[in-house]
Amino acid sequence: MTAARHKGLAGLILLLLLVLAAAALVAGWWGWQRYSAFADAPLDGLGDGAAVMVERGDSLPIVVRKLREAGVDAGDDLEWRLLARQLGADSRLHVGEYALPQGITPRELLGAMGRGDTVRHRFTIIEGWNIRELRAALGRADALEKKASELDDEALMAALGRAGEHPEGRFLPETYVFTRGDSDLDVLGRAATALDQALAAAWEARGPDTPLQSPYEMLVLASIVEKETAVPAERPQVAGLFERRLRIGMRLQTDPTVIYGIGADYDGNIRRSHLATDTPYNTYTRDGLPPTPIAMPSRASLDAVASPADGTALYFVALGDGSGRHLFADTYAEHQANVRRYLRNYREYVRGLEAGEK
Template sequence: MLKKFLLLVIILAAVAVGGFVHVKNSVQDFVNQPLNLEEPTLITVERGNSLNTLMATFEGNQWIEPTPFAELVRRFHPELTQIKVGTFELKPTMTFKEAIDAVIEGKEYQLAITFIEGSTFKEWREQFANAEYLEHKTLEMDEKAIAQELGIEHERLEGLFLAETYHYSVGDSDLDVLKRANRKLNKVLSESWEQRQDKLPLKNEYEALILASIIEKETSVPSERERVASVFVNRLNIGMRLQTDPTVIYGMGDRYDGNIRKKDLREATPYNTYVINGLPPTPIAMPGKASIMASVNPEDSNYLYFVASGTGGHVFSKNLRDHNRAVQQYLKQLRSRK
């Protein structure tokens, strides 16, 4: 009788162990199954969501196959319950466990928006409007309202943001990006101003920024920035008008159609440096760090003029006679290409 009882106990224990192993293996198969995705997909985990919420979401979207043992996942894998709030990227190569691990790590999906040096605030706003997963808080705001929201003292925002690539997460806003871009600009501008040359014809950091924006629009050749800066600094020092086309174009606004006519050069706008003395009232674009540094550390030169060389750079001259020759040579090259 005792032997039969012991045998029954052994059988029941074996069944119990076998059942436990089966359940455990089933749970393992469930969490290790590959996601049924054909392309990367975003998932947003909101406050209050749990592991069960995520499993229901994955099953509902048919990203994973359901199992009657889903409720036991947290028992065998309690570490999978420590999920974070945010938006995360699911990749087709992931298993369900790897996807949950990514959520637990809290590494939110990062998007990027790139602003090129020399772009304008108007162009930035157009990029913001087309940016994916970015909250558009500034769409109905004018520049003055945006400036107030950002705590910027200037009503015109041109030039007050550093042009580069900014990463953001789903749920961030255009104001968030602008705050970071303005902080970076202020840091670069302050550091450059501290390293400025003596006796520059610039009263403050903002004037350096205005000059930097003109330099940015005048040349895309890195080796020329300090020389271009020297031309404008030399002109400012002797009270000579800057006479730079990009400021005329900026002053024309939407009326600019790709051509500058004689009447445009004579038009009295606040930005027409053929008419006004000194610098325009604001920057005309978003300068990069190199142009800002060039504005306060120009090359030591006697150049007062420059014109396009026709080969990508510029020809610099110390007097009007040489400049006129360079202009004629440039025009000759243009005619030869027609």
């Protein structure tokens, strides 16, 4: 073969290599563009409130399949694997529920799964709820696994490691954050621990002249204060009044305890017959505190019982104007005058409501 032919062949080979290299560059550029478009483009097919659950043992292909089953246009499995490898998330997808808001990209979703940025749900125990109301609210919390509903009160407390305790008043009213897969027992366990801590702090801060003999008595009285007034500034006044009654041996005579004793049969109206019917919770017919709390007391009510307001009042009645405030009196005669004032205020309040409806 002549030198010219060798040179021509070498040139042809070089040209071919250049063409192949260019083709490889174009293919690589196209592949990178496609990969980048996949990684940073919003996922299609997301509905409002969409989420995906990564369960223990789920691999990336299983998660991608779950996305498709949820109606998401999830792209190609290879692209997901390449992206997961790039983010270091291919071998450490955290278990949990992940939100799929409108506009989320595969990069953002895998980043969240790699970090464990799961959806945080909230459950709020309302101040003054009783155990029946708390159980009903837990039953409506869709993201919680239901275990407590299968247990009666005795078994519930045993499951929480509190065998023999009455459940009323034992769970602190606050908002608790949880993730899907947690159970109602998990939330109740945290709420019970929070109540223990709040009660211990309140008991430690109690005054030296308190008539209360134990933290449990403080819990019972705080639950009564919780139900008697929704006005924060009045809680120490109400607590002081009840503690004065306990100190002199005067019956508490508080309607919320009677209502609690009626139980599920209470229809919203308390009658004279209810006040005269003896139950363990009727503080009109029995001395001292009822046997258990009647509701879930807030930190504010616990603190009010620990540090009640000074004063001499022994009686109180609602103001009757819809504000939730009360009138306080030292003597029964003053109290009777306040009752008459309450009746006048209440009639005016009702007339105002009726006029507004018209």
